[in-house]
Amino acid sequence: MPTFSPAEWQAIALSLKVASVATILSLPLGILAAYLLARGRFPGRTLLDGLVHLPLIVPPVVTGYALLILFGRKGLIGAFLESHLGLVFSFRWTGAALAAAVMSFPLLVRPIRLTFEQIDTRLEQAAGTLGAAPWKVFATVTLPLALPGILAGGVLAFAKALGEFGATITFVSNIPGETQTIPSAIYAATETPGGDAQALRLALVSIVLAFAALLASEALARWTRPREDKAP
């Protein structure tokens, strides 16, 4: 069992914190986007589809640069947030979380959207004819049926957020304790003499965490799948 230095533990803890915050806070928006893309028929739907998938295809450095322009201290949105809400993204873990959330958003939305598309709308209609308001139908019928997809999307997004590098380092640089996540720590270690052992240890941690996330995603999906074999 390899021993980790305090700096490495710091990077691991920060990665877990950043990825958790990023995934949990982007869930509501992700569910909404997935629902709109699955069920909505409105002008601009294709545009929304493109926007949601953009971070997946555009070079991460470009996404990081866009975040810097918009959410930096002097950025269009960043300056407003700082003066009115005291929310700072520059060189802080909040910036790392924002970068991780943006980059993992497409991976969050896709499984949820697929699940929404697969739900039998007749179940929702039945609930409606029994007197349930649309929001109640969504909360008590649609959402529970979509749970496997939401969990799968959430865990996939979490794993991606753990591994986010390009946008993070462009947006909030590489500050130990604040923005030095596991990938950034590995990168710094590869540029330091004698840092190869540290880079290898952190790389193994990264792989183990990603694997654990994927196994958890599978287990969760299996647990919430309707029991088709228990037909009456």
Add this chain to the structure above:
Amino acid sequence: MPLASFRLLMLAAVMLPTAFAHAGDGTVTVFAAISLKEPLDKIGVEYTAKTGTKVVISYGASGALAKQIENGAPADIFASADVKWMDYLAEKKLIDPASRMNLLGNRLVLVSPADAGNGVTLDSGAGLSAALGGGRLAMGNPASVPAGEYAEAALRKLGLWDAVSARLAMTENVRGALAFVARGEAPLGIVYQTDALSEPRVKIVATFPPDSHPPIVYPCALVTGSTDPAAASVLAFLRSPVAASVFQSYGFVRTSN
């Protein structure tokens, strides 16, 4: 297609790549500290205009470049921003010691965005910390960036390190720190004088006394295993009067070797 023609076609196809190979390839690859970018690009163009040999320059933090050369990167010449990284490669027998020479000097400065107020001094840690406000001091990472190492040494020597060490934004190379200050993301940064002069969006607010840090020296040398005979000629050209005047025009100081 008849078998004979097919075989001929295949033979031609596998020989095609050799049409692109030149004897000795003819391109000289230079790995250079990123603070040398503007003058070195110009000098490269001058050299190609004079001799026809292509010069390709890869820029980065000297530490990062040294590690790449250690891992077998195909560089012909290495130009570092400090002695430490050149010594690092010399120790591993990765540079030709006979070709090594000190090319230039530089100064270390504190910069702020061009539209910021004045009055920042290097007199006290409290003053510097107050000048940062809620922001961070941008500088290169001392682990791999010479500008960061010089900055840390200078801050320690001047008794300012304790006040600001928790408020740093460390970048992968000195130009990253320059960019953060130019963008207004960081209220202060530590870069080379030549970097500050090349960026109109920053201004120099203070210059670190030369005795507060190890002398800033840019050594350069041939990388062992470099097979290109033009490499030595490029190295010699870096010392020529033509090159010297280009470096000087960007604010670099000549060193007495």
